[in-house]
Amino acid sequence: MTILSVAPEVVIVVAIVMLLMVDVQWHPGHRWWGVAAAMGLTGATVAVALQWSQYRGDAGASFFSGMIAVDGFGAFAGMVIFPLAGLGLMAAWPLVRSQGGRGAEFVVLTLIAASGAHLMAASANLVMLFIALEVFSLSLYVLAGFTRERADADEAALKYFLLGAVASAIFLYGIALVFAATGTTSISGVGAYLTGNVLLLPQGVLMAGTAMLMVGLAFKVSAAPFHMWAPDVYQGAPGGITGFLASGAKVAGFAALARVLTVALGDRITDWAPAVAVLAATSIVVGTLLALAQTDLKRMLAYSSVAHAGFILTALVAGSSGIPDMWFYVATYSVQVLAAFAVAAVVSGPTEGRAPLSDYAGLSTRSPWLAAVLGLLMLAMGGIPLTAGFVGKVAVFRSAIDADYLWLVIVGVIASVAGLFFYLRVIVLMYMQPAGEGAGRIGVPAGARVVLAVAATVTVIVGVVPWPLLEWLRNAIPL
Amino acid sequence: MSFPILSVIIGLPVAGALVVLTLRRTELVLPVAVASALVTFGATVWLLVEFEVGEAGFQFVEQATWYKPWGVGWHLGVDGISLLLVVLTGLLFPIALAASTSVTHRPREYAAAMLLLEAGILGVFLSLDLLVFFVFWEVMLVPMYFIIGIWGGERRVHAAVKFFLYTALGSALMFAGILALGFLGGGDAGPTFDFVKLLDANLSHTAQLWLFGAFGLSFAIKVPLFPFHTWLPDAHVEAPTAGSVILAGILLKLGAYGLIRFCLSLFPEASVQLVPLLAVLAVIGIIYGAIVAIVQTDVKRLVAYSSVSHLGFVVLGIFALTTQGLQGGVLQMVNHGLTTGALFLLVGMIYERRHTREIGQFGGLATVMPRYAGIFLFVAFASIGLPGLNGFIGEFFVLVGSFLSLPAYAIVAAFGVVLAAVYLLWAYQRMFTGPITVEENRGLRDLGVRETLILAPLIVLILFLGIYPKPALDRIQPSVDQILQRIEQTTTYVVPDLGTTGFEVPGP
Numbered sequence: 012m013t014i015l016s017v018a019p020e021v022v023i024v025v026a027i028v029m030l031l032m033v034d035v036q037w038h039p040g041h042r043w044w045g046v047a048a049a050m051g052l053t054g055a056t057v058a059v060a061l062q063w064s065q066y067r068g069d070a071g072a073s074f075f076s077g078m079i080a081v082d083g084f085g086a087f088a089g090m091v092i093f094p095l096a097g098l099g100l101m102a103a104w105p106l107v108r109s110q111g112g113r114g115a116e117f118v119v120l121t122l123i124a125a126s127g128a129h130l131m132a133a134s135a136n137l138v139m140l141f142i143a144l145e146v147f148s149l150s151l152y153v154l155a156g157f158t159r160e161r162a163d164a165d166e167a168a169l170k171y172f173l174l175g176a177v178a179s180a181i182f183l184y185g186i187a188l189v190f191a192a193t194g195t196t197s198i199s200g201v202g203a204y205l206t207g208n209v210l211l212l213p214q215g216v217l218m219a220g221t222a223m224l225m226v227g228l229a230f231k232v233s234a235a236p237f238h239m240w241a242p243d244v245y246q247g248a249p250g251g252i253t254g255f256l257a258s259g260a261k262v263a264g265f266a267a268l269a270r271v272l273t274v275a276l277g278d279r280i281t282d283w284a285p286a287v288a289v290l291a292a293t294s295i296v297v298g299t300l301l302a303l304a305q306t307d308l309k310r311m312l313a314y315s316s317v318a319h320a321g322f323i324l325t326a327l328v329a330g331s332s333g334i335p336d337m338w339f340y341v342a343t344y345s346v347q348v349l350a351a352f353a354v355a356a357v358v359s360g361p362t363e364g365r366a367p368l369s370d371y372a373g374l375s376t377r378s379p380w381l382a383a384v385l386g387l388l389m390l391a392m393g394g395i396p397l398t399a400g401f402v403g404k405v406a407v408f409r410s411a412i413d414a415d416y417l418w419l420v421i422v423g424v425i426a427s428v429a430g431l432f433f434y435l436r437v438i439v440l441m442y443m444q445p446a447g448e449g450a451g452r453i454g455v456p457a458g459a460r461v462v463l464a465v466a467a468t469v470t471v472i473v474g475v476v477p478w479p480l481l482e483w484l485r486n487a488i489p490l
Numbered sequence: 491m492s493f494p495i496l497s498v499i500i501g502l503p504v505a506g507a508l509v510v511l512t513l514r515r516t517e518l519v520l521p522v523a524v525a526s527a528l529v530t531f532g533a534t535v536w537l538l539v540e541f542e543v544g545e546a547g548f549q550f551v552e553q554a555t556w557y558k559p560w561g562v563g564w565h566l567g568v569d570g571i572s573l574l575l576v577v578l579t580g581l582l583f584p585i586a587l588a589a590s591t592s593v594t595h596r597p598r599e600y601a602a603a604m605l606l607l608e609a610g611i612l613g614v615f616l617s618l619d620l621l622v623f624f625v626f627w628e629v630m631l632v633p634m635y636f637i638i639g640i641w642g643g644e645r646r647v648h649a650a651v652k653f654f655l656y657t658a659l660g661s662a663l664m665f666a667g668i669l670a671l672g673f674l675g676g677g678d679a680g681p682t683f684d685f686v687k688l689l690d691a692n693l694s695h696t697a698q699l700w701l702f703g704a705f706g707l708s709f710a711i712k713v714p715l716f717p718f719h720t721w722l723p724d725a726h727v728e729a730p731t732a733g734s735v736i737l738a739g740i741l742l743k744l745g746a747y748g749l750i751r752f753c754l755s756l757f758p759e760a761s762v763q764l765v766p767l768l769a770v771l772a773v774i775g776i777i778y779g780a781i782v783a784i785v786q787t788d789v790k791r792l793v794a795y796s797s798v799s800h801l802g803f804v805v806l807g808i809f810a811l812t813t814q815g816l817q818g819g820v821l822q823m824v825n826h827g828l829t830t831g832a833l834f835l836l837v838g839m840i841y842e843r844r845h846t847r848e849i850g851q852f853g854g855l856a857t858v859m860p861r862y863a864g865i866f867l868f869v870a871f872a873s874i875g876l877p878g879l880n881g882f883i884g885e886f887f888v889l890v891g892s893f894l895s896l897p898a899y900a901i902v903a904a905f906g907v908v909l910a911a912v913y914l915l916w917a918y919q920r921m922f923t924g925p926i927t928v929e930e931n932r933g934l935r936d937l938g939v940r941e942t943l944i945l946a947p948l949i950v951l952i953l954f955l956g957i958y959p960k961p962a963l964d965r966i967q968p969s970v971d972q973i974l975q976r977i978e979q980t981t982t983y984v985v986p987d988l989g990t991t992g993f994e995v996p997g998p
Contacts, residue, residue, distance in 0.1 A: 395632060396625035405621070405669070409560065409681070412669045420669065424662035431658050435635075435651055443639050443647050478557045485559075 015065070016074040016081045018058035019089055023126040026051025027119050034115045041108050044118045045100075051122055052097045059089030059129070071490035073135040077197050080135035080270075080490045084334070087487035088132030088266045091342045092259065095349060096125035098465060099255030101458035102353035106251030106361040110157065117157055121255065124150035128259050132266030135490065137186040137196040137275075140267055144182065144231070147263055148175050151256055155248040158362050167247025167364070174230070174240045182227025188220030189275070199490060201275035221283055224271055225290070231264035233313075234290050234320040235297035242301075245313035245352075251361040253309060254352030254462075257316055258345035265323055265341050270489045273331040280330045284414070288328045292422045294321030299426040302433050308355050308366040311433055312348065315392060318430060319344050325423055326407040329414035335484035336406035342480075343399035343473055347388050350466030354385045357459050371437060373446025378453040382441040384463045389434040391470045394427050398474040406481070494552050495537060496566040496616050499576070500609050502530040503583075507605035516597055520590065523601035527584035527608065534580030541573055546968035548618065548686070561672060561682035565618040570969030571750055571820055572615045574962060575743055578827045579615065581947065582739045583608045586732035588944050589835055592842050593641055593730065600641055603633040607736065614744055620668045620683040620752075624661070627744070631657055634733070634741065642728040649728035656721040660708035667704030670697075671756070688756060689976070695759055702760035705752050706768075712745030715768075715805060716775035719798050726794035731838025734790070738797050739831035743823045746804045750816065750973065754808070758977040761809070768809045769892075769899045775802030777902065780909035784916070789840075790847045792917055793833045796873065799906055800826045806896075806903055807888035811977065812985055815891025816970040817963055822884030824962065825955065829873040829881060832948040836866050839941055843934050849920050853927035859936045863922045865945055870914040872952045875907050880955035894986040 014021075030047035033039060063086035066072060071082025100107070100121055107114040127147030134140035152175060156168025190196050192212050193204040210217060226237060233241040245253050272283060298318030305311035323340050326333035358374065358381070359366040375382035391400035404427065408420045455463070473480055506526025513519055542549055548567030555563040568576060583604065593600050610630030617623045631654055639650030672681040675691030682688065693701070711718040722742075726734050754761050779798030786792040800822070807819030839862070840855075841847050856863035872879040875886075885907060893900040926932055937945075955962060974985045 390632065396629045401625070401628070405560075408666070409669055409672075412673050413681075417666070417670060420666050421663070424666045425659075428655065428659045428662045432651075432655060435654060439639065439647050439651065442636070443650075481557060481560075 013074050015058065015061060016079050018061070019055040019093070019129055020126045022054035022058055023051050023122050026054070027122050030115060030119060041104075041114055044107070044115055045104070048100055048118050048122060049097065052093045052125070055126070055129070056090065056093040059086045059093065062086040063090060067486040068488070073199070073490060077200070078134070078136050078139045079130075080133055080198075082488070082490040083486040084266070084270065084489040085129070085133030087338060087342075087484070088262060089129045091262050091345060092125055092128045092132070095258055095262065095345055096121055096255060098346075098349055098462045099252070099259070102254055102349065102356060102462045103251030103361065104458040105456050106157075106249050106356070109362055113157075117154065117252075120150040120154050121252075124154065124255075124259060128263035131263040132270070134267070134270075135198055137189065137198060137201075137271070140198070140271070141179070141183055141186060144267065145179060147259075148179065148231070151260065154252050155244055155256060157252065158249045161249075161362070161364065163247040163364050164249060167244045170247075171240055171244045178227050178230035178237070181223050181230075185220045185223030185225075185227060188216050188223060192217040192220060198270060198275045202277055205276070205278040217279070218282065221276055221279065222286070225268070225283065225286065228264050228268040228271070229290060231260055232268065232320045232323070233260070233317050234324060235294040235317055238294070238298070238317040238320075241317060242310045242313040245316075246307060246309045247364045249362045249364065250309070250352065250356030250359055250366065253355070254349035257312070257352060258349040261316070261320065261323070261348070262341055262345050265337060269327060269334055269337055272327060273334060274489050277331060284328045284330065287324055288416055288419050291321045291324035291328065292419055294318060294324065295423055295426045296321075299430045303429065305433070306368050308359075308368055308371065308437070309352065309364075311368070311437075312351055312355070315430065315433070316348060318426065319348075319392070322404065322407055322423060325416075325419055326410040328416050328419065329410040331488065332413065333407070333410035334488055335481065336410045338484045338487050339406045339477070339481060340403035343403050343470065344392075346466045346469050347391050347400065350462055351385065351388045351392075353459050353462045353466075354381055354388075357381060357455055358453060368437070368440060369447070371440045372444040373450065374441040374453075376446055377450055378455065380463070381453060381455060384467050386438050386441060387467055387470060389437050391474070393431045393434040396474070397471070399470045399477070400474070402474055402477040492550075495533065496550050496552055496568065497564075499530060499533045499537070499580075500566075500612050500616065502526065502533060503605040503608040503612070506530070507602040507609070510601045510605065511598060513598060519597045519601050520587065523605060524584050524587045526605060527580075527587055530608065530612075531580035531584055534577045537568065538573065538577050541568070541965065543964050544968055546570070546972040551618075559680065560621075561676055561680055561684070562621045563619055563684060564622065565684055565686070566616045567618050568616060570966045572747065573965055574820065574824045575740070575747060576612060576615050578743075578824050579608065579611050579740050581951075582735060582827060582831050585831070585835070585944055585947065586735045588940075589735070589838060590730070590732045591940075593732075595641065600637070603636050604732065604736075607633040607637070611740055611744065615747065618685040620672065620685060620688070622683075623685075624665060624668055627664075628658070628661055630741075634737070637733045638725060638729045641730045642733065643730075644728070645724070646728045649724040652721050653725040656711055656718075660711035660718075663704045664708035667701050670704075671701055685752075691756075693757065698757040698760035699763070702753055702757040702764060705748065705757075706764075709745040709748040709753065710771075712748070713742060713801050713805060714745070714798065715771050716778055716798065716802070717771075719775070719779070722798065723791055723794045726797070726834075727788065727790050731834060731841070734794075734834040734838070735831045738794070738834055739827040742797060742801055743827060746801065746808065746819065746823055749805065749808055750820070754973050755976060758980045762811070762977065762981050762983045765809050765811065765896070769806060769896050772802045772805040772809065773899050773902050775799065776806065776906035777909065780906050780913060783913040784909065786913075787849055788847045789849050789917060789921070790834070790837050792849075792913060793830060793837060796910065796913065797826070797830055799910065800830070800873070803885055803888050803903065803906065806892050806899060810888070810892035810895050810900075811974065811983065812891040812894045813967065813970055813974060813987070814887050814894070816973070817966050818884050818887025818889075818891050820966045820970065821955075821959065821962055822881075822888055825872075825880040825884040825952075828948050828951055828955075829869055832865075832869045832945060832952070833873065835945060835948075836862070836869065839937065844930070849917055851928055852921040852931060854923065854925045855931060855934070856922040857926060858932060858934050861936045861942065865937070865949065866922065867918055868949065869952070870918055872956070874910045874914055878956050880952045880959070883956060883959045
């Protein structure tokens with residue numbers, strides 16, 4: 012069914028239009044925004060779920076002259092992204108309300124970003140992928156600087172925009188070079204050409220194109236050495252939105268990266284797998300070491316997200332067989348990181364950028380549940396068993412070992428231990444240090460409560476019984 | 491399928507922890523936690539009774555596949571090596587919990603952490619799937635970390651983080667090793683983490699050495715073997731009394747247990763080759779731990795260092811690779827759990843009264859606390875290895891076993907016994923004999939009924955294993971022999987026996 016292939020985006024666009032029209036006409040305020048966003052995101056989730064039920068596994072197909080791929084891969088990405096956007100909005104609701112009338116734009120931008128992110132995962136053509144990437148990124152640039160009155164938020168947005176534009180340009184050049192080498196921009200077309208034909212242009216053209224595609228997407232997922240923007244942007248962006256900024260970019264970026272590498276360039280895995288491995292190792296080491304030195308929770312989470320990008324890349328060295336493992340990690344980590352930033356938004360304030368670690372001393376007495384959830388998330392990110400973080404690490408490491416990248420696994424496990432150091436520091440602060448003078452109890456807004464409850468439940472349940480999700484993900488493969 | 495007793499044993503403390511967390515009245519927390527631990531203890535005793543003596547293989551086996559593509563499943567079993575350690579775990583937890591009446595800060599969370607720790611430890615001893623084993627191994631760190639970090643002494647945060655990171659560093663490499671082993675041992679049928687299937691894996695010599703290194707480092711840190719012991723004094727001294735009892739009584743055994751279960755069984759060639767290295771480290775640990783214990787001024791630190799020395803005996807016995815040595819090693823693990831557990835309890839009891847553990851702050855305590863002094867002396871004698879008490883049997887077996895294969899090491903190690911007498915008796919002399927030197931000690935009350943009851947089971951067992959160790963040894967022996975048989979089959983090593991070697995003097 013052709014209409015089903017774009018149904019998620021159509022639903023989102025309808026929701027956006029409704030939201031804006033009604034808002035302009037009747038000024039119903041933030042309640043209406045919430046209703047419209049909830050309807051849009053629920054509808055989109057149902058649409059991707061329908062896609063999943065019909066096109067998962069080997070049943071994938073492409074539509075609109077090979078522009079949109081409807082397969083288990085894209086559908087699963089949608090099933091992560093749309094709920095994630097919903098959670099992101101719930102966490103950001105105090106921020107939305109604090110912005111007065113502009114709050115509507117915030118909701119709209121988040122919805123656009125979500126549809127762009129899903130399209131990134133569902134593009135069957137490199138040009139379509141680029142458009143989706145821009146739709147997604149441009150909304151995020153604006154969201155990062157949404158609190159205009161704060162200079163460091165503006166700085167974050169500008170920095171994000173300038174570096175992101177450069178990365179997009181590099182990505183676009185990569186598409187051009189790949190097109191030059193293979194004569195097509197269709198992702199599966201490139202793959203078919205490379206398996207069936209001899210390259211007419213020198214090898215270097217395709218290699219350079221591959222490298223540029225990887226660099227462009229490595230920037231989006233903040234893999235080292237293309238991570239420079241992440242800490243400043245995460246720290247500067249208003250607390251409420253940082254979670255979606257970080258998690259959405261990971262899901263969409265890795266979906267695009269996995270599809271391009273395994274489908275278009277799957278035949279050349281021997282060329283790019285070593286590069287991915289080096290990128291992974293660099294990210295893991297750099298992210299972990301820099302996170303050790305941070306004194307701000309959001310900055311620490313930013314560097315830890317660089318390290319996590321490395322762990323996720325570890326799964327990709329195995330090529331297409333690593334995709335289920337990559338999805339497992341991406342899906343569980345994105346929920347964790349969203350919730351961790353949500354805690355930061357509650358403790359330090361939804362419009363605030365900074366979240367000094369000293370604010371978290373004695374959090375267990377100020378708000379036991381907040382401390383318990385953040386503690387759980389820290390353990391999960393550190394890879395302690397019975398949390399989804401551990402299973403994710405098992406998944407990506409076993410992929411890498413299967414592909415004979417034992418050295419990468421050793422780098423990974425040692426870095427995980429070093430990583431525990433800063434995750435534990437947060438727990439030490441919350442549970443083993445007294446709260447500062449005059450620090451009272453912290454009230455948790457309802458939206459954040461939902462986010463934290465969902466994240467904690469997912470992290471524990473998937474951590475204890477990961478088998479159903481793993482079984483599922485075997486069908487989340489690209490066309 | 492028969493009754494899944496092993497899953498129940500792991501599940502009981504978890505259920506207990508959940509119940510404790512929902513209790514509203516604080517004064518009920520400790521009794522409920524102790525009761526829950528006692529039920530678990532009852533289940534382990536049932537295991538002990540039903541255990542088929544003379545069988546070498548695993549008993550009460552439970553097996554189910556969880557996820558085929560990963561080769562991971564729920565596989566539990568108990569044999570002669572793990573049986574006594576499981577029962578020891580079951581015994582020490584109710585005792586440790588009952589001795590925790592001084593914990594007034596967040597008692598609910600404390601009791602829950604202890605019970606979760608128990609579940610983790612039992613899981614480590616019982617699981618036969620390497621991935622599940624690792625899950626328990628890692629997850630157990632979290633409650634211990636909180637127990638030290640929240641309810642510990644002055645420098646508790648430092649000690650807790652050090653403990654966590656040291657252990658996590660070791661296990662990180664083991665994790666990589668487990669994954670690599672799963673793929674190497676699985677062959678064409680896909681990876682497997684099933685211990686019993688991996689026993690048949692055909693590993694190359696180099697692979698064995700690397701994997702032994704990865705597993706061995708983790709276990710060596712846990713034991714702790716010299717020079718990986720530096721986390722231990724900090725963790726012991728800062729942990730609350732119950733934490734120390736569990737740490738010394740059981741947690742350290744996990745390392746030695748891992749060495750026997752995984753290193754010896756899975757990597758026999760590497761084990762035989764690395765005997766000199768491990769034996770040297772073990773002997774250094776015995777002597778070094780004892781010498782450092784002598785100069786301690788803090789009695790808790792003294793007991794902590796004595797653990798380094800005693801665990802050296804255990805490792806020496808294991809890597810003697812003789813029936814007697816291994817039997818002695820396993821038995822000595824149980825013995826050390828009983829005696830050191832009792833010593834830490836005793837130290838905790840005096841600390842509750844005086845809020846100091848400095849040996850110099852005491853003196854002549856025997857006149858005001860005769861019962862305490864008597865029990866202390868009794869346990870100290872057991873720890874030293876006085877014939878008739880349990881320590882003697884274990885150390886004797888270790889020394890005999892290692893004399894057969896490593897005579898030079900055995901002779902040096904024997905001095906450890908002498909040094910043990912030095913540090914413990916000297917400490918006893920300074921603390922208990924002579925006139926009372928510090929006025930504050932004059933009013934100390936002797937052990938109460940509750941404290942005596944807590945110590946009683948340990949004292950009875952110390953005496954029982956010292957006089958009649960045969961039931962324990964009978965259960966250990968078949969499993970130990972099976973491990974040695976495997977080593978003989980897969981390598982050129984021949985296990986020396988009392989009958990075959992006699993007392994030949996080895997050539998120069």
